[in-house]
Amino acid sequence: MLRLMTAILLVCLSATARAQSIEEKANVCGACHGEDGIPQDKAFPIIWGQHAGYLYLQLRDFQKGVRKNEIMQPIAEGLTKDDMMALAEYFEKKQWPKLPQAAASGADAATAKRVNGSIGCTGCHLDQYQGDGSIARIAGQNHDYLLKTMLDFRTRDRANNPGMSDLMNAASEDDLKAMAAYLAGF
Ligand code: HEC
Ligand code: HEC
Structure with a gap:
């Protein structure tokens, strides 16, 4: 799996270097984030329809190395600030895809509501978990990615937002497992 990913990555990187227009650069992203917005792997996030402010900040953080990921860091390093802003705006305008993810079980939904009651996720992510600006949309995000990234915040492997880690x-x-199931099926 890792060897396959590295091979895809190398093809993508050389394509990124050659690519000219934003559409061509965005086609490179489709290899993993999906040609139609549906990610190729359950651990890859949806970026179609995500908020531009949030997308831009993540690309910037991968480039600066404050958000670590062996796939995304080299890709972001190949982008200029203007590319990152243009890609963020390009993907925001796309339609968020509906993944075939089941609604959470009653038990998971009850746990998620209790967690939201004590931590107040919807205070920032808004009442439908739709986010805005630099706050991510998390409703309907890919289940395995949601769980991975929340656990990464928890262990501070994802260290680009200490507030979310706390x-x-x-x-x-x-x-968080219940929360991931709830948000995925929202
Ligand atoms: C080889 C696969 C691959 C390619 C190509 C790729 N990505 Fe990614 N991307 C990933 C993975 C995997 C993650 C999740 C990283 C993590 O778990 O922290 C990710 C995460 C992201 C995130 C963070 C999303 C979030 O919800 O926090 C953004 C933004 C992003 N990618 C944008 C892009 C853009 C723009 C391109 C094209 C220039 C691109 N990616 C190309 C695999 C890829
Ligand atoms: C004080 C405001 C605030 C609260 C409360 C909050 N978040 Fe966040 N959350 C953010 C911000 C800001 C980000 C973007 C962080 C970044 O730039 O990396 C974020 C990012 C995330 C992400 C990553 C999205 C992605 O695409 O990678 C997930 C998942 C998430 N929050 C879930 C939650 C859950 C679940 C709760 C409640 C248990 C919660 N958040 C509470 C502000 C908040």
Whole structure:
């Protein structure tokens, strides 16, 4: 799997270097984030329809190395600030895809509502978890990615937003599993 990913990455990087227009640069992203917005892997995030402010900040953080990921860091390093802003605006205008993810079980939904009641996720992510500006949309995001990134915040492997890390530490791992199921099927 890792060898395959590295091969895809190398093809993508040389394509990024050659690519000229934003559409051509965006086609490179489709290899993983999906030609039609549906990610190729359950651990890859949806970026179609995500907020431009949030997308831009993530690309910037990968480039600066404050958000670490062996796939995305080299890709972001090949982009200029103007590319990152243009790509963020390009993907924001796309339609968020509906993934075939089941609604959470009653038990998971109850746990997620309790967690939201104590931590106040919707205070920032808004009442439908739709986000805005630099706050990510998390409703309907890819399940395995949601769980991975919340756990990465929790262990501070994802260190680009210490506030989110503190909040994820106010919940247990089981709480976050329920939250991922709830948000994925929202
Ligand atoms: C080889 C696969 C691959 C390619 C090509 C790729 N990405 Fe990614 N991208 C990923 C993975 C995997 C992650 C999740 C990283 C993590 O778990 O922290 C990610 C994360 C992201 C994120 C963060 C999303 C979020 O919800 O926080 C953004 C933004 C992003 N990619 C944009 C892009 C753009 C723009 C391109 C094209 C220039 C691109 N990616 C190309 C695999 C890829
Ligand atoms: C004080 C405001 C605030 C609260 C409360 C909050 N978040 Fe966040 N959250 C953010 C911000 C800002 C980001 C973007 C961080 C970044 O730039 O990397 C974020 C990012 C995320 C992400 C990553 C999205 C992605 O695409 O990678 C997830 C998942 C998430 N939050 C879930 C939650 C959950 C679940 C709760 C409640 C248990 C919660 N958040 C509470 C502000 C908040």
